[in-house]
Amino acid sequence: MKKFKCVTDPGVAGLAESLKIISDPNRLRIICLLSKGERCVCEVERELDISQQLTSHHLNVLKDSGFLEMRKEGTSSFYSVNRDRLKWLDDVFMEYLDYRKVAGSEKARGKNQERHIL
Amino acid sequence: MKKFKCVTDPGVAGLAESLKIISDPNRLRIICLLSKGERCVCEVERELDISQQLTSHHLNVLKDSGFLEMRKEGTSSFYSVNRDRLKWLDDVFMEYLDYRKVAGSEKARGKNQERHIL
């Protein structure tokens, strides 16, 4: 049986993993906060009103998955969002949504008619 | 301390929950497949090459969270994507991304400068 590419493409795992990383309230709040500019750990901690260890842990997870960048200055660690990484997720996610739109509407964009997801 | 709305807004939980629902390879594949048109359970099962029970379970989760719709015909259940629900997630998610862009670039869209997420 011939299957659709979007159903067999191993890249789906990567998309799922990325979505899983950000599908947490605290992590979404962190990204949202840092989108306003660089912050150190204790600032994030105070803004979100969660423990220092929990803050540090989430920041680390987001950094390891490429969503955040970090720089040290004295005893502080400053975190900021990696917009390229967000854009990648945005793009891939949007390809899913666009694909859906294409399949659903008759006025689909022609150049995307033959494209596959991921 | 005055906190940013995006950091305190309880709506973040809903966004996180929605993202968590779709942050699974099989569920992404289901949405992707159904975006090509309505399918019954056994068709999804065969396309994804997973067990009938697992297929049924994921379809049910996606239906309960509003991402899919279902109709019965004889002994078959046909599932299809709920584009309104996807659009809602798209919109909210995009507000996050757009907000980030606003905060990061000088050529931000003026009308969004004062807006908050969610």
Added chain:
DNA sequence: ATACTCCATAAATACTTGTTTATATAATCC
């Protein structure tokens, strides 16, 4: 009625993950 197909649900299992507790390191200040 019997057998078969399609689908749903419940229980059990295995695995992941968010959070807390405890502790360690490194820089700064007195």
Added chain:
DNA sequence: GGATTATATAAACAAGTATTTATGGAGTAT
């Protein structure tokens, strides 16, 4: 040096979740 601040990490715990196993029910055909 000693105390304090800022951060990281490891272990333990609790809660959730994807998957499998087992089973039942409902429609269809012979």
